[in-house]
Amino acid sequence: MTSPTATPTSTGTAGTSVLEIRDLHVTVGEGDEAKEILRGVDLTVRGGETHAIMGPNGSGKSTLAYSIAGHPKYTITGGTVTLDGEDVLTMTVDERARAGLFLAMQYPVEVPGVSVSNFLRTAATAITGEAPKLRTWVKDVRTEMEALEMDSVFAERNVNEGFSGGEKKRHEILQMRLLKPRIAILDETDSGLDVDALRVVSEGVNRAKADSPVGVLLITHYTRILRYIKPDYVHVFVNGRIVEEGGSELADKLENEGYAAYVKDSKETAKA
Amino acid sequence: MSASDDQTTLTTDTAALAGELFAPGVGAQAGPPTTPAAGTGTAGDVSPGAHSHGGPAPTGSPAERFTSTDPDAFAVPTGREEEWRFTPMRRVRQLLNGAPSDAHLRWDTDLPEGVELTSVEADDPLLKGLPEPVDRLAALTRQRSNGAAVVRIATEAVLDRPVTLGLSGTGSQDVVWGQLVVEVGAFAKATVVLDHSGLAKYAGTVSFLIGDGAQLTVVSVQDWAAGTVHGTQFDAVVGRDATLKQVVVTLGGDLVRLVSNVQYAGPGGSVDLFGLYFADETQHQEHRLWVDHATPHCRSNVVYKGALQGENARTVWIGDVRIRPAAIGTDTYELNRNLVLTDGARADSVPNLEIETGEIIGAGHASATGRFDDEQLFYLCSRGIDAETARRLVVRGFFADVVQHIGVPALQERLMTAIERRLGALPELDEQPVEVA
Numbered sequence: 152m153t154s155p156t157a158t159p160t161s162t163g164t165a166g167t168s169v170l171e172i173r174d175l176h177v178t179v180g181e182g183d184e185a186k187e188i189l190r191g192v193d194l195t196v197r198g199g200e201t202h203a204i205m206g207p208n209g210s211g212k213s214t215l216a217y218s219i220a221g222h223p224k225y226t227i228t229g230g231t232v233t234l235d236g237e238d239v240l241t242m243t244v245d246e247r248a249r250a251g252l253f254l255a256m257q258y259p260v261e262v263p264g265v266s267v268s269n270f271l272r273t274a275a276t277a278i279t280g281e282a283p284k285l286r287t288w289v290k291d292v293r294t295e296m297e298a299l300e301m302d303s304v305f306a307e308r309n310v311n312e313g314f315s316g317g318e319k320k321r322h323e324i325l326q327m328r329l330l331k332p333r334i335a336i337l338d339e340t341d342s343g344l345d346v347d348a349l350r351v352v353s354e355g356v357n358r359a360k361a362d363s364p365v366g367v368l369l370i371t372h373y374t375r376i377l378r379y380i381k382p383d384y385v386h387v388f389v390n391g392r393i394v395e396e397g398g399s400e401l402a403d404k405l406e407n408e409g410y411a412a413y414v415k416d417s418k419e420t421a422k423a
Numbered sequence: 424m425s426a427s428d429d430q431t432t433l434t435t436d437t438a439a440l441a442g443e444l445f446a447p448g449v450g451a452q453a454g455p456p457t458t459p460a461a462g463t464g465t466a467g468d469v470s471p472g473a474h475s476h477g478g479p480a481p482t483g484s485p486a487e488r489f490t491s492t493d494p495d496a497f498a499v500p501t502g503r504e505e506e507w508r509f510t511p512m513r514r515v516r517q518l519l520n521g522a523p524s525d526a527h528l529r530w531d532t533d534l535p536e537g538v539e540l541t542s543v544e545a546d547d548p549l550l551k552g553l554p555e556p557v558d559r560l561a562a563l564t565r566q567r568s569n570g571a572a573v574v575r576i577a578t579e580a581v582l583d584r585p586v587t588l589g590l591s592g593t594g595s596q597d598v599v600w601g602q603l604v605v606e607v608g609a610f611a612k613a614t615v616v617l618d619h620s621g622l623a624k625y626a627g628t629v630s631f632l633i634g635d636g637a638q639l640t641v642v643s644v645q646d647w648a649a650g651t652v653h654g655t656q657f658d659a660v661v662g663r664d665a666t667l668k669q670v671v672v673t674l675g676g677d678l679v680r681l682v683s684n685v686q687y688a689g690p691g692g693s694v695d696l697f698g699l700y701f702a703d704e705t706q707h708q709e710h711r712l713w714v715d716h717a718t719p720h721c722r723s724n725v726v727y728k729g730a731l732q733g734e735n736a737r738t739v740w741i742g743d744v745r746i747r748p749a750a751i752g753t754d755t756y757e758l759n760r761n762l763v764l765t766d767g768a769r770a771d772s773v774p775n776l777e778i779e780t781g782e783i784i785g786a787g788h789a790s791a792t793g794r795f796d797d798e799q800l801f802y803l804c805s806r807g808i809d810a811e812t813a814r815r816l817v818v819r820g821f822f823a824d825v826v827q828h829i830g831v832p833a834l835q836e837r838l839m840t841a842i843e844r845r846l847g848a849l850p851e852l853d854e855q856p857v858e859v860a
């Protein structure tokens with residue numbers, strides 16, 4: 152996959168992108184019900200880098216992913232998010248995607264009556280600003296579906312409808328491959344995958360990395376996906392913020408020791 | 424987005440459906456006048472032995488539905504009667520008060536080999552044996568139509584293309600009283616398309632007599648011009664082991680009120696009733712279904728989907744299913760979904776299941792009325808698709824699901840194009856952006 156079509160098609164400055172998150176505070180719920188989930192997140196992801204975010208259930212990892220993508224359920228109460236200097240937080244959801252952001256969701260949504268092929272073409276048209284050339288497009292889709300070991304019948308099925316957990320995740324990575332984002336956030340793409348599927352999906356991400364200097368923010372519970380997708384940085388995420396950062400050796404430490412120490416620390420600082 | 428349900432009469436729990444199409448908390452529907460099986464809410468499932476749902480507990484025998492060929496056997500409707508309470512009486516009086524007339528729709532027919540189009544006089548025995556009118560309008564139609572057009576499909580005929588009856592209004596001020604009978608011979612296989620268009624005041628009755636083992640697909644398209652007032656009673660008598668698929672598509676006209684009744688003449692009958700309607704601010708669209716299971720081992724499945732846009736757009740869906748004591752082995756399900764595209768529209772949805780025997784395979788119903796699902800829109804937008812295109816995709820998908828059952832590609836395409844044109848006129852799209860957090 153080293154064809155010229157594999158270069159990033161998003162607009163923007165030449166060279167690699169940079170996503171900068173500064174002191175991000177996010178709540179869910181309204182009024183008295185509002186609950187602060189993100190409590191000051193700082194993170195910089197450059198094109199070509201792979202960052203793993205690891206943390207216990209409920210620590211706010213998906214909240215971070217959704218907030219960057221612009222899900223209406225979350226309210227930003229402080230901080231900034233920029234992509235190549237542009238303010239992401241003032242963009243609509245679709246503008247963020249067209250600016251080069253991509254979110255592979257932990258729980259991809261079913262869209263009845265909308266076929267995968269129609270959806271993919273509509274999305275690609277939106278991202279590149281013009282309808283993809285039919286012949287190369289069909290070939291690109293087919294090639295990538297084969298690589299992800301997805302049967303071609305999926306193209307005619309409705310988006311995520313009746314897909315198994317693993318099929319949904321392959322479909323997310325298929326979109327990443329076809330839409331060629333500058334920054335991709337993968338929210339627990341590894342969960343629900345058996346060993347073969349994990350390998351297939353990871354190889355998809357690695358092909359994307361080989362094709363273009365995409366920045367990857369890999370959210371996960373487990374280290375097993377990190378054996379396939381090598382992180383440059385590992386961040387430990389607890390209670391709505393990053394509590395420790397390091398290289399891939401940090402993942403090994405988490406594998407052996409778990410989050411217990413961090414969770415305890417974080418509770419103490421929260422009380423203080 | 425759930426803030427504007429005040430136009431609805433009753434809010435019920437749609438949790439069981441929320442994940443499927445609509446955002447939670449936006450359910451809105453009129454409650455059925457009689458309560459369905461306990462605990463079923465708007466989404467009910469009753470299967471033998473499933474006592475957690477209140478089981479297959481028979482709901483008792485409701486009163487028989489009154490039918491008559493004599494219009495005067497029905498009181499002149501005031502709008503307070505159960506069968507008229509949703510209907511705008513001012514508009515329907517154009518039909519109810521209409522004089523006898525010779526006005527006709529213009530017929531453009533395509534009759535494949537094996538199909539005969541004839542007519543019979545009012546006193547023909549064929550008409551005497553038809554299911555009787557269920558309201559005054561249908562009885563008036565029977566009385567004033569001076570006989571009936573008859574489409575006969577020969578026994579064992581397998582048609583190479585659909586029978587198409589293009590029925591267009593000519594703009595006459597007189598009410599057209601029209602009666603049609605479609606007789607399908609045993610083991611025949613046919614598709615019949617009634618394609619209504621033009622401007623008319625039209626009161627019709629259409630009966631489908633489906634022979635044993637026959638397979639009939641009936642499509643009725645209401646693509647009327649604005650100003651049209653249309654009421655039809657459809658009756659299907661489904662023979663032993665016969666199959667009926669009815670697809671009703673209501674797009675045009677000021678008032679369209681269609682009553683679809685199904686009865687089974689023998690065991691093994693299988694019926695699918697699909698419907699699609701799309702009302703804007705000038706329109707009232709009412710679909711009333713009545714499936715009467717009185718013979719064993721028959722099946723019925725009802726799926727009606729509607730969209731409403733614009734102030735005062737109004738739709739009504741009534742789904743009555745009755746499982747009589749003799750109808751053991753019945754399998755029935757009915758579903759109505761309404762997508763409210765703009766404020767000020769109102770969809771009434773009343774499923775009603777009467778179960779008089781516990782020895783059935785299954786009986787259930789579901790009804791939900793709501794706005795767009797935010798999660799679906801977010802998913803599409805997160806792939807770069809703008810909010811307006813995303814909404815269009817979702818509505819298109821919502822309807823494509825029904826249209827695909829027609830099985831006539833050219834017609835399917837025409838209808839999807841018509842629906843998309845309507846979506847193009849969505850007035851408030853700009854005012855409903857997907858919010859940025």
Ligand SMILES: Nc1ncnc2c1ncn2[C@@H]1O[C@H](COP(=O)(O)OP(=O)(O)OP(=O)(O)O)[C@@H](O)[C@H]1O
Nearest residue numbers: 179180186188207208209210211212213214215257
């Ligand atoms: N609408 C809501 N109202 C209140 N709390 C919410 C709401 N949505 C999410 N939360 C809470 O926000 C917290 C963070 O959730 P989030 O999904 O971001 O966690 P996560 O780190 O992705 O967890 P997991 O590992 O299970 O995916 C959780 O405690 C969750 O219960």
Ligand SMILES: [Mg+2]
Nearest residue numbers: 212213257339
């Ligand atoms: Mg999560």
